[in-house]
Amino acid sequence: MEAIKRKKRKEKIVEIIFLICASVAVLSVLAITFFVFYNGLAPFVTNSYPLWNFLSGVEWRPDSNLYGIFYMIVGSVFATFGAILIGVPIAILTAVFISEMASSRIGKAIRFAVELLAGIPSVLYGIFGLGIIVPYVLKISPFAQGESLLATIFVLAIMILPTVVSIAETSIAAVPKEYREGSYALGASKVQTIFRVVLPAGRSGIMTGVILGIGRAIGETMAVMLVCGNPIAGIPTSIFSQIRPLTTNIALEMGYASGVHQQLLYSTGVILFIFIMIINFTVNKLVKQKVGS
Amino acid sequence: MDKKIKFNTKNLDLFYGDFQALKSINMEIGEKEVTAFIGPSGCGKSTFLRCLNRMNDLIDGVTIKGEILFDEKDINGDIDVINLRTRVGMVFQKPNPFPMSIYENIAYGPKCQGMKDKTQLDTLVKESLVKAALWEEVKDRLNKSALGLSGGQQQRLCIARTIAMNPEVILMDEPTSALDPIATAKIEDLMSSLKKDFTIIIVTHSMQQAGRISDKTAFFLMGEVIEFNETPIIFTNPNDKRTEDYITGRFG
Numbered sequence: 001m002e003a004i005k006r007k008k009r010k011e012k013i014v015e016i017i018f019l020i021c022a023s024v025a026v027l028s029v030l031a032i033t034f035f036v037f038y039n040g041l042a043p044f045v046t047n048s049y050p051l052w053n054f055l056s057g058v059e060w061r062p063d064s065n066l067y068g069i070f071y072m073i074v075g076s077v078f079a080t081f082g083a084i085l086i087g088v089p090i091a092i093l094t095a096v097f098i099s100e101m102a103s104s105r106i107g108k109a110i111r112f113a114v115e116l117l118a119g120i121p122s123v124l125y126g127i128f129g130l131g132i133i134v135p136y137v138l139k140i141s142p143f144a145q146g147e148s149l150l151a152t153i154f155v156l157a158i159m160i161l162p163t164v165v166s167i168a169e170t171s172i173a174a175v176p177k178e179y180r181e182g183s184y185a186l187g188a189s190k191v192q193t194i195f196r197v198v199l200p201a202g203r204s205g206i207m208t209g210v211i212l213g214i215g216r217a218i219g220e221t222m223a224v225m226l227v228c229g230n231p232i233a234g235i236p237t238s239i240f241s242q243i244r245p246l247t248t249n250i251a252l253e254m255g256y257a258s259g260v261h262q263q264l265l266y267s268t269g270v271i272l273f274i275f276i277m278i279i280n281f282t283v284n285k286l287v288k289q290k291v292g293s
Numbered sequence: 294m295d296k297k298i299k300f301n302t303k304n305l306d307l308f309y310g311d312f313q314a315l316k317s318i319n320m321e322i323g324e325k326e327v328t329a330f331i332g333p334s335g336c337g338k339s340t341f342l343r344c345l346n347r348m349n350d351l352i353d354g355v356t357i358k359g360e361i362l363f364d365e366k367d368i369n370g371d372i373d374v375i376n377l378r379t380r381v382g383m384v385f386q387k388p389n390p391f392p393m394s395i396y397e398n399i400a401y402g403p404k405c406q407g408m409k410d411k412t413q414l415d416t417l418v419k420e421s422l423v424k425a426a427l428w429e430e431v432k433d434r435l436n437k438s439a440l441g442l443s444g445g446q447q448q449r450l451c452i453a454r455t456i457a458m459n460p461e462v463i464l465m466d467e468p469t470s471a472l473d474p475i476a477t478a479k480i481e482d483l484m485s486s487l488k489k490d491f492t493i494i495i496v497t498h499s500m501q502q503a504g505r506i507s508d509k510t511a512f513f514l515m516g517e518v519i520e521f522n523e524t525p526i527i528f529t530n531p532n533d534k535r536t537e538d539y540i541t542g543r544f545g
């Protein structure tokens with residue numbers, strides 16, 4: 001009798017330990033969200049800075065009490081869009097090559113390289129961008145500096161490769177072999193089979209990869225900071241313009257800012273947060289759709 | 294009058310790695326006949342069938358020896374595989390329509406061969422569906438996903454898709470094994486009508502099916518063809534004791 005009771009109590013304790021562990025993630029999300037929103041919304045609630053000026057301004061001059069982030073939103077969106085435009089086709093073709101074309105040895109070697117790419121710390125991407133990409137951009141740029149939207153796009157395009165490649169590869173591999181056989185049996189070539197049957201059949205998975213890539217690109221800070229130029233004002237007007245993404249704005253100034261300035265850096269975080277939430281929401285929806293169909 | 298020989302295999306051996314799945318197969322398959330392959334599971338029926346349109350190319354480690362003559366040309370020699378597969382179509386055991394519309398499923402093969410004209414494609418889609426006895430059931434939903442069809446309809450769609458290529462030969466690997474008796478009957482009817490235009494080779498586990506639809510039957514056992522003859526002879530008066538045992542269910 002005693003023994004059974006003791007066993008039951010032990011089970012209970014173990015269960016509680018599991019629960020506590022599981023709560024860490026949930027509590028962290030809640031805490032970060034609360035913290036960012038609490039501080040970030042404060043200036044607009046207390047009217048120490050007008051929300052509209054914050055959202056629509058194109059200058060960030062803390063000395064003159066000007067805090068506009070519109071040009072940063074534009075910069076972030078352009079950089080992300082450009083990275084997707086260049087990175088996604090490369091990633092998808094890489095995934096196709098690994099899973100459909102390469103011999104298993106070459107496929108493994110490429111997969112290994114892609115995995116390594118995923119593990120490289122982002123500051124190293126930044127150094128690479130600064131040392132190699134920025135000087136190249138400078139050569140073709142009409143401006144006097146190579147730090148630019150274009151350099152940012154290149155760095156981000158490389159950085160999203162691992163995410164998109166591995167998810168695209170998984171979804172391509174999940175396409176039933178019956179589809180491929182059906183296609184070949186109808187006299188389709190390999191390329192036709194890939195582009196007309198395999199990729200469309202794997203599209204929801206590939207889309208998930210793309211959206212995670214967008215999340216990665218929009219949230220990247222360290223690598224981007226070294227190659228984007230971080231101007232204090234101005235909507236980018238060309239791919240050679242400098243940009244100041246939302247992320248680097250926070251990272252550059254949080255260390256010394258105080259008062260309204262600091263709070264508005266949190267507000268920048270709120271905007272970033274909203275972008276990321278939209279992206280996650282979309283991923284969830286896509287994944288559900290896939291399971292549903 | 295002698296029928297024309299469509300496929301003629303000579304001493305055909307096939308290995309999956311070290312494992313020999315087909316042993317010295319010699320078979321002449323006549324044009325516009327229905328030939329059935331029967332035999333216990335794992336005896337090499339599918340393997341042999343897949344040799345005929347070179348689907349085994351897709352599997353790593355397959356070696357083939359001997360000759361497979363299609364209209365007297367060796368298909369493992371200097372031929373265009375894509376051309377071969379447009380002339381020798383295949384219907385699989387599990388219905389495998391593509392995840393696209395009914396229309397697109399049928400237009401897929403012709404489009405891959407470069408057919409673009411919309412009216413031409415429309416006509417072809419309709420004709421193929423009519424021949425596959427599916428038109429009446431799907432004519433109002435051509436743009437709906439093919440995955441929404443029942444299993445039997447999906448299989449007829451796969452047949453329609455194959456017919457759309459206007460092949461000379463249609464290979465069918467247990468095309469009705471996933472279907473109920475009514476759908477099976479429909480497909481069997483379909484086969485007897487297709488026989489006028491196409492050479493049909495079918496793998497089946499149903500003796501009744503082989504008996505009903507085929508002109509000739511080959512009995513496979515452990516990678517060998519034990520007996521190949523007119524279907525009535527195989528079923529009433531087989532030469533080999535093993536064939537008799539198999540068809541009377543006394544086998545193994």
Ligand SMILES: Nc1ncnc2c1ncn2[C@@H]1O[C@H](COP(=O)(O)OP(=O)(O)OP(=O)(O)O)[C@@H](O)[C@H]1O
Pocket residue numbers: 309312314332333334335336337338339340341352
């Ligand atoms: N891809 C493969 N790799 C290795 N061995 C294979 C492969 N496919 C088939 N085999 C082997 O070859 C032999 C013949 O297989 P096959 O599929 O042709 O048999 P089958 O007569 O069609 O059987 P069933 O009636 O069950 O469909 C079997 O022993 C099988 O295990």
Ligand SMILES: [Mg+2]
Pocket residue numbers: 338339340466496
């Ligand atoms: Mg089989």
